[in-house]
Amino acid sequence: MRILVAGGGLAGLVAALGSLESGAEVTLLEKGVRPGGSFVYSSGYIWSYRDLATFRREVPAGDAALQRLILRRLPPDLGWLEERGAPALARETGNPLTFGARFDPERVVASLVQRIAAAGGRILTNARLRILTLAGGRIAGAEVAQNGGERREPADAVILATGGFAASRELVRRYILRGPGELQLRAHPRSTGDGFRAALAAGALASPGLDGFYGRNLPAPPANFSPQEFVEVSQLYGRHAVALNAAGERYADEAADWSETALVRATARQPGLRAWYVLDAAALRRRVRDRTVEEMVAAALRAGGTVLRAESLEKLAERLAERGVPLKRALRTLGEYDAAVSAGRAAELSPPRSEPAAPVRVPPFMAVEVAPAITHTTGGLAVDAGCRVLRQADGRPLPGLYAAGVEAGGVSTGGYASGLASALVFGRVAAGSAVEDGKADLKR
Structure with a gap:
């Protein structure tokens, strides 16, 4: 045969x-x-x-x-x-x-x-x-x-x-x-x-x-990396961040599933197919598998990705505004998120936020620009x-x-x-x- x-x-x-x-x-x-x-x-x-x-x-x-x-x-x-x-x-x-x-x-x-x-x-x-x-x-x-x-x-x-x-x-x-x-x-x-x-x-x-597709959010261009670095540069910490789109709004439940596949697919539906992961110092210390969030952010930096840093959320919002994200809306989104999470009402947000849900309070603050990437259909x-x-x-x-x-x-x-x-x-x-x-x- x-x-x-x-x-x-x-x-x-x-x-x-x-x-x-x-x-x-x-x-x-x-x-x-x-x-x-x-x-x-x-x-x-x-x-x-x-x-x-x-x-x-x-x-x-x-x-x-x-x-x-x-x-x-x-x-x-x-x-x-x-x-x-x-x-x-x-x-x-x-x-x-x-x-x-x-x-x-x-x-x-x-x-x-x-x-x-x-x-x-x-x-x-x-x-x-x-x-x-x-x-x-x-x-x-x-x-x-x-x-x-x-x-x-x-x-x-x-x-x-x-x-x-x-x-x-x-x-x-x-x-x-x-x-x-x-x-x-x-x-x-x-x-x-x-x-x-x-x-x-x-x-x-x-x-x-x-x-449907499986993929990861990677550092957005102008980040540049080889295929051998696909795993290293994956930004697999959305559940420890607040994900904002270009309009300064949350667009998905960042912790909806353990693999963050739903978050990646949601990012693919955003204007320009871009988003920002907003983090504080406490989030940077979290571990995902064998790496810390800080190590994944560092990989984005090494690849030439856009990583913003500030000592306050107000200053971070100003830096985001320089890249087209509406300042007032971003601050309002982050403020509403922090208030809901602090009060134990994360599930009442729109979109809701599943656990883990932690407020963004501890300086310094960072915003990492990400873009969705497809691994396979x-x-x-x-x-x-x-x-x-x-x-x-x-x-x-x-x-x-x-x-x-x-x-x-x-x-x-x-x-x-x-x-x-x-x-x-x-x-x-x-x-x-x-x-x-x-x-x-x-x-x-």
């Missing part, structure tokens, strides 16, 4: 090796010069919520069948990854809501690539999926662009793992921003929706939640629990087409779940389904 895997990130590498281990002939298309995708820029944590009740509470609009699949498969799949030469660096996530393990992304990629080659798999670099080909109502391979030329790759099944469409300005504007503007990219630039577009053109069904292609892509016409599987990683949409609709868990679990599931379906077809 011939399987074509499009995409050489974690999902594609796992799908390719899983297919080879099941006896298939495999060709892997990698759009760049080497496999790895955005996985190599990540912190390496592969995790899930501890139980279905927590998963449903954190992501209530997500596909329950896919969430159950991740819960059931992640523990053995983490073991599978370790058995293939990538030992876990840590088995704790630092979050009581989740379980999982941390890996060295570069080592994982090197190990999987080596094993794919040793098992006889073909890895084509600088190779981009263009069009899925069909014959008799089923997927029969793909047309591929490589090094300035085009070729046809026949296959009995295609597994899409091209990483969603985070790097496509057109698709991000159409589905996520629904208008002008541009999100910073916190990933590699090759996830431009190749698999998503090709599947829709072949009659596939899109998942719910195409307007959370909407994509509709799949069943076997990662078979469904048809738009009738909601049934489109024969021969599978999706892995964030290409399979719906898990995180309305919330946030690990994209790397989707890569590992769905990569293995897609490979298993493709091989099993192929064997079943031969028996008919």
